[in-house]
Amino acid sequence: MNEPKLPLKERMKIDRQGMPEQDAVQRSGNFLEVNLGFTEKIALLEAQRCIQCKEPKCVQGCPVMVNIPRFLEFVVDGNLPDAARSLFGDNALPTVTGRVCPQETQCEAQCVRGIKGKPVAIGYLERFVADWARANRGVVKIEPRAATGKKVAIVGGGPAGLTAAGELVKLGHEVTVYEALHKPGGVLVYGIPEFRLPKLIVEEEVERLEQAGVKIENNVVIGRTYTLPELRAQFDAVFIANGAGLPVFMNVPGENLKGVYSANEYLTRVNLMEAYALDSDTPILRARRVAVVGGGNVAMDAVRTAKRLGAERAMLVYRRSRAEMPARVEEVHHADAEGVDFENLVAPLEVIGNDRKWVTGLKCQRMELGEPDASGRRSPKPMPGSEFVLECDAVVVAIGTRANPLLTATCPDLKLNRWGNIEADAAGMTSIPGIFAGGDIVRGAATVILAMGDGKRSAQAIDTYLMGE
């Protein structure tokens, strides 16, 4: 590793390296991870594409402000231990974000190499360094500050909660995470499929937190097992990160027929309950033709899961065109390669069933794109007389989630917005002193990395609250 570093001019000549992946036909029949990860050789080559900007824009594009040029330069130096320490110092869960972040709209969107060519593959490199640290346990250690004697409760063991837990334990606080399900990880374990984020990775991250002193209590539903005021009375501060757990349905006739799932239910059965394995006690419909409604990452996860469960036709029904899909570009490409049928510019009108109340089809109408709406995307308009029936045996509704009122209903003092999300300031402080909130319960359904950013910021704010300025 003592070779001289490439001069800038040479660095500019290197092409962006592709991610080695499992063959599309093969992978559409299994639940193993699609992306295989960079080798050290590829990583070294790709890392050299970073030209070490003096004012790196990529860092501004990152919700947790990872010092990207710094860890990449360590990779170029062949100094992976320091690359890992640098990365983990900024980001609590890089093994996760390196796999699920929408880099193309964040760090990589800002990369100067992207102006005339392709941006540095920051996400792939993040994953490479994080995976190296997994394989070399002990290199990155959480070294807590002296114990402060302050106790913090975290509601929800998802990305926001786990990130906050990691930060707070580092700061010397006593942290307890209350998880409603039987396993921590939140959307990382119930939502995102094994083929995109192996569950073992989440388990290892949780283990690392536990080794650092974080206590995790599963099967505790705040709002039922304990109310929020009860929790507040027992702890010096509380961070609410219970997510946007309530699935939104289409509100069309036939939606309660057998074979209609929310994406939450479909994915929870397959991921958390491991229904993809035939020896799991949790059943899942292995339908021949599955229509998944939506165009986001959750819809992609559901439709690719349907394919892997053996669907002959796995269809994605989306009311706009492919260009407007909010899903990560890579997921759309992967779904396409795996043989997913894209039914774009199609909106469902009704779920059709037989006399035994089983789904037999989805009545739809074709759409065309009109003027841009508030989101900046061209809004779909129905085409009169274009109704048709998409034959299917299962429908998965993946059009979003809302705030779950289970917890907030037990605490009327907590200020909510009109959608039921908790109101919090930039630091995550709610209307009740000492109670902070972040992630989807504040933002509405967003991304893993934004939730993690909230966890990180709120942890700092909680520390300030507890320790004084």
Added chain:
Amino acid sequence: MHLVTAKVQLSPNVTRLDLEARRIAEIRQPGQFVIVRLGNGAERIPLTIADADPARGTIALVIQAVGKSTRDLVALEVGESILDISGPLGHPTEMIPAGRAICVGGGVGTAVVHPIAHGLHQRGVEVISIIGGRSREWVIFEQELRRCGEVIVCTDDGSYGRKGFVTDATREVLEAGGVDIVYAVGPVPMMRAVANLTRPFGVHTIVSLNPVMVDGTGMCGGCRVDIGGHTKFACVDGPEFDGHLVDFDLLAERLGTYREFEQQASAVHTACEAGNCRIGLVRPDQPSPAQL
């Protein structure tokens, strides 16, 4: 881990397990349920809390062995444990402050009616429990309910109590008048029959629904029920609803989603052992993998 501290077989396929679950035992209220998961690989299933002993920190679950998961649960012996219990979930029973109530229990539902009757009795409400089963050996929780008021036992074959259905006895009590509310918990056809019976009397009727659930916190929506034309989630909006508004047909059909798979599952298991392992569960109204 939740230790089994007591086990009693109540009827040929109904077993009572008392389990350590201190917090839940302390705070649970009538009508609430828990989600249990026996161990790794096991299903999450909802079970209504039949009784609790806050001093000993135990809750009682009454389980009818109908599928693999419930069979596995009732196979547990004292000293063994359940890995996960989450709760108490759902809204507590809507109780009247005073007056006269009928509590109708059918089969395993009788165990669910018990905490309701007990709660009402404690408030000073006059409780008439009407419980039933196919024959004498299927009648459960009679002694516990007698502590809450009058009990009328009905058996289909007349082997114990009076011969006939719980609805027959319920009708007689309603006709005598003075009933302020009816609570009915049992199989779907029974709850439907009770709701149909009370409707012309104009007596408010509460039923406890037990649809398919996964998380029990409102996350999956698998427990969707139709209440007066509106979709509700039984886990967070219920599990008890106005029986006059429940779409029982839909409930019965949705409950059957996986019941039919249970039967297929054993067939698939056999096929797997024969080395044909890539097939999974298909919908019961479609050709089986072997036929494709």
